[in-house]
Amino acid sequence: METRVSLQEKLYDLFLLDQQVRGLRTRLDAATRRLTLQDKKLGQLRQQQAELADQFKHAQAEVSTLEHQSNDAEERVTKLREQMNSVRNNKEYSAMLVEVNTLKDEKSKLEDQALAKMSTSDDLKQRLEDVKTQADTQAKLVESAKTEVINAKNEVGVQLNDATEKREAAASLIPADILATFERLADHYDGETMGQIEEQDRRRREYTCNGCYMELPIERVNAVMVKPDTLVTCPSCNRFLYIKQELKAEIGAK
Ligand SMILES: [Zn+2]
Incomplete structure (x- = not known):
């Protein structure tokens, strides 16, 4: 004999199954949310890493340019000194001396600039290494978050499908x-x-x-x-x- 089930009992059944489905889905969603979050963090770190690598490259290039300019000034001084040895004219000698002194000042400034840039470049290199370490650690967290999602799907997936089917069946008994x-x-x-x-x-x-x-x-x-x-x-x-x-x-x- 078939037992008659009232609307209120049917609703109560649906209510329990709905809670079951929600509970299972929450577990899956939590794992997926964690993965999304960790992945986003990794993206930010990798971007920071790329920016620092770029800045470091530029700083190194600037150091090299300043060193070249400083060497050019040095060479020019050496040449002028050689010429000064053979100059007999006082006026010409004085002019060359002024140029040598100007070049020496310039070279000293270039060297200071190169040193400052080198220090910037060293800082950038250190920061780049730090961020790379952070990003590598974060990449491992992303991997374990991926495993968690797979595990959650394996654990919850079958139960969720089953509960969802039962919930649908219970829902079909309720007026629209x-x-x-x-x-x-x-x-x-x-x-x-x-x-x-x-x-x-x-x-x-x-x-x-x-x-x-x-x-x-x-x-x-x-x-x-x-x-x-x-x-x-x-x-x-x-x-x-x-x-x-x-x-x-x-x-x-x-
Ligand atoms: Zn109330």
């Missing part, structure tokens, strides 16, 4: 308009779609919804009790109301 409201509530309350009726004081007929803790009008409690094929909602939070069989039996016995 009620199901649409259920789905909306389920998303809004993250699976806490149903409010269980809790008894505060039987003598004074005080009952609350455990979804929002607000007191329920006694008519709603009665409706849940005597009209199991009617959808009854909490007037405060709109959750679908249900009552535990034990409490129902206790109240009914009175």
Whole structure:
């Protein structure tokens, strides 16, 4: 003989399966989210690494240019000194001496600049190495996050498929308009779609919804009790109301 299942019981079944699916999906999502986050960090570090490598290359090139310029000045001084040895004219000699001194000043400035650039270049090299180490460590974290996603899929995947199928079957038993409201509530309350009726004081007929803790009008409690094929909602939070069989039996016995 087939047992008749009421709308409220069907909704309760759907509610439990919906929570199961959500729970399993959360585990998968958490692993995927961790992977996305670690991967993003790695991307940022690799970009930083590339930028520093570029800056380091440029600094090295500038050092080399400054050193060349300094050597040119040096060579020019050497040549001028040779020429000065053979010059007999005082005026010409003085002019050459001025040029030599100017070149010496210039060479000294170039050397200072080259030294400063070298120090910048060394700093960049150090930072580049640091970032590379960080990026390599991060790459390992990405690899383990990938493994976690695969593991989570292996562990959860079968259960999730099974629970999803059962949830679909349970959903197919609910009238379309009620199901649409259920789905909306389920998303809004993250699976806490149903409010269980809790008894505060039987003598004074005080009952609350455990979804929002607000007191329920006694008519709603009665409706849940005597009209199991009617959808009854909490007037405060709109959750679908249900009552535990034990409490129902206790109240009914009175
Ligand atoms: Zn409520």
